Amino acid sequence: MPSSPFGHPHTQGACYATWYSQKKARVLVGHFGFTTSDLEDLQQQLLLALLERWPKFNPAESSPQEFVSWAIGRIVADLIRDQQRRQAAEPTQYQPIDELLNDEEASLPAACIEADPVPAIDLALDIEVVLSRLPPAVQETALELRTGNISEVARRLGLSRRTIRDRVGQLREAFVRAGYGDA
Secondary structure (H helix, E strand, C coil): CCCCCCCCECCCCCEHHHHHHHHHHHHHCCCCCCCHHHHHHHHHHHHHHHHHHHHHCCCCCCCHHHHHHHHHHHHHHHHHHHHHHHHHHCCCCCCCHHHHCCCCCCCCCHHHCCCCCHHHHHHHHHHHHHHHCCCHHHHHHHHHHCCCCHHHHHHHHCCCHHHHHHHHHHHHHHHHHCCCCCC
């Protein structure tokens, strides 16, 4: 077993673990309350947690790159869950409407205007309807894909990646038929 997740090649010639952690950290920025100032910290957290999980790597079960992808995916999910818990625990600060109004102009700043929640609710309901019309196996795959990539889902469900890709194709077709996306 290699003593480190680092040094395994990537198509760019860089270390796969370093490249993948940077990629995932960049994806997190701008979502779930992570900002650009968190980027370096996120990368370090991902790499540190990967090092902690590396002793579980078994070359007979997967390639180093697959293990790195799986481990970092799990770590990202943990980071998101932790961030959501922190945000839920923090009370929202409200300003009285008087403080928001400007004496010179009686309009609220653009940041204070709330988006209409109806389109998001409609979309969620449409997704629910589309998924309900699919076979249970495809529904299960869709739910699993919310927290993992194709390789991870295939491993968790005990199926081949080809089978998962076929189910993703069925999902795409169903959403295109429902008017979401292009064929």
